[in-house]
Amino acid sequence: EAQVTQNPRYLITVTGKKLTVTCSQNMNHEYMSWYRQDPGLGLRQIYYSMNVEVTDKGDVPEGYKVSRKEKRNFPLILESPSPNQTSLYFCASRNSFAGGRSSYNEQFFGPGTRLTVL
Amino acid sequence: RKEVEQDPGPFNVPEGATVAFNCTYSNSASQSFFWYRQDCRKEPKLLMSVYSSGNEDGRFTAQLNRASQYISLLIRDSKLSDSATYLCVVNSPFQEYGNKLVFGAGTILRVKS
Numbered sequence: 392e393a394q395v396t397q398n399p400r401y402l403i404t405v406t407g408k409k410l411t412v413t414c415s416q417n418m419n420h421e422y423m424s425w426y427r428q429d430p431g432l433g434l435r436q437i438y439y440s441m442n443v444e445v446t447d448k449g450d451v452p453e454g455y456k457v458s459r460k461e462k463r464n465f466p467l468i469l470e471s472p473s474p475n476q477t478s479l480y481f482c483a484s485r486n487s488f489a490g491g492r493s494s495y496n497e498q499f500f501g502p503g504t505r506l507t508v509l
Numbered sequence: 510r511k512e513v514e515q516d517p518g519p520f521n522v523p524e525g526a527t528v529a530f531n532c533t534y535s536n537s538a539s540q541s542f543f544w545y546r547q548d549c550r551k552e553p554k555l556l557m558s559v560y561s562s563g564n565e566d567g568r569f570t571a572q573l574n575r576a577s578q579y580i581s582l583l584i585r586d587s588k589l590s591d592s593a594t595y596l597c598v599v600n601s602p603f604q605e606y607g608n609k610l611v612f613g614a615g616t617i618l619r620v621k622s
Contacts, residue, residue: 426612431517433596433614434553449609481552498610500552 393418397482397501404472405509412467412504414482420499422485423465424449425457427478428503434481440465472508480504510535512611515597519617526587530616532580532597542573544582545596547615553596556582587620594618 395416404410416423424439426449436449440459454476456468465484469476482501515532522528534542542559557564559571559580570583580597597613 424609431614433513434612436609439609479550497555500554502552503550505550 393499395482395484395499395501397480397504399504400502401505403507403509406473407471410469410472410506412469412480412482412506414465414467414501415463416465416482416484416499417463418484418499419462420484420486421462423459424483425455425465425467426481426483427451427476428481429478437467437480472506474508476506477508478506480506511613512536512601513597513599513613515613515616517614517616519619521619521621522587524587524589524620524622526620527583527585528587528618529584530582530595530597530618532582532613534578534580534597534599534611536599536601536611537578538602539578539599540602541600542571542580543598543610544569544571544580545598545612547594547596549593553612556595584618587618589620589622592618592620 398413421442425437426434428434435451437455438449438457440446443459443462446457446459481503483498485498513534544556545553546556547553557566559573561573563572568585572581594615594617596615599611601609601611
């Protein structure tokens, strides 16, 4: 079954304790990204990756890190979580393209990770 | 100004009603448009793409007005199972790497029996 998986699904932690949320997709997609979703603000992109070893900041990257060492995995790292990072996080993947403007392909989301930072 | 704006609702409608959602976008260079559906506490899923000529998928009709930078979604004969948040999604072209998707904050639909 084609899917994007995330772990953990729920996490309660304390300020300053480093954490990693894993993301994996089995669709051989080049493009992966992380979003956070907050009430009234919608989905905001944190980081994205066009392919292995290629990552870039999205709209709200402060306080987050990512890596893309393998095509299927795109972990999100919070080195020193703070309460304002309490949110619902989604990983997503889709096909990419060779460069320049191109038609979009459907984006698939993971089930979400609900993070609470105390 | 947000790049994609939607009326947050909620829209409370009886079963069988017709309901319409609107969305405006600010980037005139946007090329692709979509509606996603998100059930409570679940991940968003693609509902339908929106084409310039308008398109229909069963009870759902999507329209695009490029001149006004406006997208709509019409749901006919609403079902209880249509209750969800509907996200308007627009691509925002980069200069070098193609496009990213920009999500509206969503419109809440509640269908009641």
